[in-house]
Amino acid sequence: MHLILPALALGLGWVGYLARIVRASMLEVMAAPHIRTARAYGLPERRIIGKYALRIAILPVVTLLAMAVGGLLSGAVLIEAIFARPGIGKLIVDAAEIRNFPVVRGGVLATVALFVVAMPVADLIVAWLDPRVRKTL
Amino acid sequence: MNPPVLDISGLSIRFSGRTDPVLALREVGLSVQAGEIVGIVGESGSGKSTLALAVMRLLATGASVTAGSVRFEGKDILALPEADMRKLRGAGMAMVFQDPMTALNPVLPIGTQMMDVLFRDPALSRADKRARAVAALKRVGLPDAEQQLGRYLFQFSGGMRQRIAIAMALLQRPRLLIADEITTALDVTLEAQILDLLRDLRDEIGCSILFISHNLGAIAAICDRTVVLYAGEVIEAGPTAKILGAARHPYTKALLACDPSRIEIPTRNLPVIPGEVPDLSAPPKGCIFAARCPAALSRCVTHRPVKSLVGRDHSVRCHLIEGAAE
Amino acid sequence: MGRLGLCLVLILLVAAVFGPWLAPFDPFLIDVSAKFHPPSFPHLLGTDNLGRDILSRLIAGSWIAMGVGMSTVLVALVLGLILGLIAGYGPLWLDYLLMLVLDAIYAVPTVVMGLTVVTLLGPSLTTLMIVVIVILVPGYARLARTATLSMKSEEFIVALESLGASRARIILVHLLPNIAGPILIVASMDIPTVIALEAGLTYLGMGVPPPTPSWGRILQEGFAQIGDAPWIILAGGLP
């Protein structure tokens, strides 16, 4: 329950950003010739958007989200400080202030590890969505 | 005689955008009878694709029909509500586009895309749709059709992709098939195969075909009648044998004279049509071809010629012909 | 949306340039008798715990905000473009190496990066700018690299290779003008983010030392008195 406000504060900033990216790539995909073909077969607009366009438009967002994992962790430090949540970010900052370097190292390692895992996961999701990428694996 | 499958009359289309409005098509008229293959030939920019998209009512934003009508089996489709038009697309009329690599979805298997085309038929089970897709692929000569359904577009060669696009268009047995430059990217042996295929399909399904191409050889190979488009106007139309064998309009004659496949003795000085296509944001007042016409009269520049019949089903828009007819 | 953002940036720019003439009070003037004034005339946004006029401090802070925002983004943009172009068009091993380093930088949380640099160099405006640049460069480099990679196989680049153009010439004369556009837009959208980042870092005590009137500092000081004088933090969060 107490996580809602910090989570909102952290997540809301990304909503606008992601919405802008999805909108831009959606507009690009919707102008593609294969969408015109789908229309030429009279497919319902809902299915064209949901099945034919979104699958392609979502691709850049997946990579972006993986990169956001790192950004979110950094942003979390600030939010944690404001809402006084004992998170990993606050842990690192507090530890740094009292020069407790092993804790700083451990915290950084943990966040970096998360980021390192997130990127290949994103690559795999992209490959699952886009058969053309699968080929280059 | 039954009403024509497609009847276009006086169709004018204007593109407006950031620049001056362009009058892409002006008073275009043509009709396609049941089971007939009609060719539309013209240079790039003559409005061939615009015409096809207008029939499908898929013109890009910024393009508007300023005059004329398009009737499909008697119904004026320009006045049709969007929902009814959508029902017509795919089932009544289907279109195959020039480049199948960009015209079909790259991230969905071809089987999924083909089965989606049959979405309208609730009576069909998934297995039925699958069987229909396999049958269509077999019909266009794709080997191992069953296994191909799960593959993606990029895994096929150019000729196969074009066949898949045709198979997709034929799934619902449309009454009118529009083929927009579908053999342009193919080499001659593949082109010949696709043209044979189209002719066989017409005989089998009985559909009419609107065949758009700038390749005169392809037009000659399959079209019953041919319409010649120049800078957005129909300047000559008639039976293909007449258009290619006894053309009357100076532009058609010049176009045929430029075709290197007609020149028997090899030459390195090929004939050309001097001059440029007129600017369609301000089309000339008189005949559209007057500026490049070797036989232009003074009234060709000032007065627009009317359509005159020069034979059975053969019409020309030219002052010289009017004079001869008088 | 975009136009509104542009207006805001313009207002900020005006405030930054004409700050000294616009501000109704001296931002450093301490007037203890007038402390914790709620927003009213003549203190339009109230005063803080030392009786300093908040509006004047905000206007003075806008100079730092804009200076830090624009100059850091500009430097980061230039560095990011160059690194991204080299990674995207250079040899494969260099691409791997650059991306490894940049990803490593990107993976370290902003705050930890800030802490490290501040510990090394001591808190100051310069330190703050260096931190922000180090944070921004990997993002721009990645964008530039992706754009370069997709443009690398375009026919016109292949055509230049067929003419025998050197790598440097292709990168600087032909690739740069074609990829810079979208990245410039991203960078200009980043200016407000960087200002917020500066405020955030200063808020955490890693930025501009007191008594310089930066937005982050106003926020930080206001936070201490949120119960007594809520207008300070509200005004500080306004930009």
Add this chain to the structure above:
Amino acid sequence: MTLLSVRDLTVSYPVRGPLAGWWTGQKRFVDVVCGISLDLAEGTTLAIAGESGSGKSTFARALMGLTPFRSGSLIFDGKAPFPARGRPARAYLHQVSMMFQDPVASLSPRRTIGALITEPFRIHRPDLRNLEAEAKRLLVLVGLPADFAQRYPHQISGGQARRVGLARAVALNPRLVIADEPTAGLDVSVQGEILNLMARLQAEQSVAFLMITHNLAVVRHMSDRTAIMYMGRIVEEGPTDRVFASPAHPYAAALIAAEPSSLPGHHRHSAALKGEVSSPLHRPDGCAFHPRCPAARPLCSATAPLPQVSASGALVSCHFPLQRTPDQ
């Protein structure tokens, strides 16, 4: 005199990533061009025709050093311009240039036409100062108005872009121009203009052209010699008039018979060629054409044929070359 001499040129492409290749155990590389040999004499035109995807464009790119070749050799004007690895010598690119398939896409979108056609001078002749005059000379040479120098690529038509591409290709007075589909997508009239221009440049400056096209009418009019490619190999090569009059390889014969014509009463023989083009991934044993060949015999599926001189004087790779019969 022989200007360009290619021997056993082979180009391979990776078909799957290293991970997938290791996982599936299938081979990762496929020969798109396999063992091409040909000679081109100074100031003449050699046309390469064949099915789509037969490796024509890849071959052209390999000649320019845009795609590395796995094996084979290339001699230009008595020298070997390609080092063991990497890009060809600058002097080679000074004398050889290329016209690209997509004329608009091959021009930098943010440079003016004037800057684009003088690009070769900026690269190879940095000493040259009067670039504006050169731009003007080149525009006049290809029949474009001089004020085109100020325009951008998106402001010109496809035919005009072809002229710009040609102007840039001949800017340095090259001895060889490799033209990849120089008339693809053009209307017959504009096509004629471009081809006439190329013929004139050849007559005036003695440029040699290596032209890749699938338009057989263009081949017939423009080239001195013709090479027909099938699945990465040249199956027949010889003087154009002889190859067209009596093709000896069954594929060449089918291709030439399928040539479309708008002349009424012309019947083409498309029925001769059935079946699918095999994938280069699963190249048939023996002669690559045998699964589709109307005249295939057991030997064809066992051994690959070696080039031999046909009755008409062309070089043909077929065990049983066609003989011209009187009734044909």
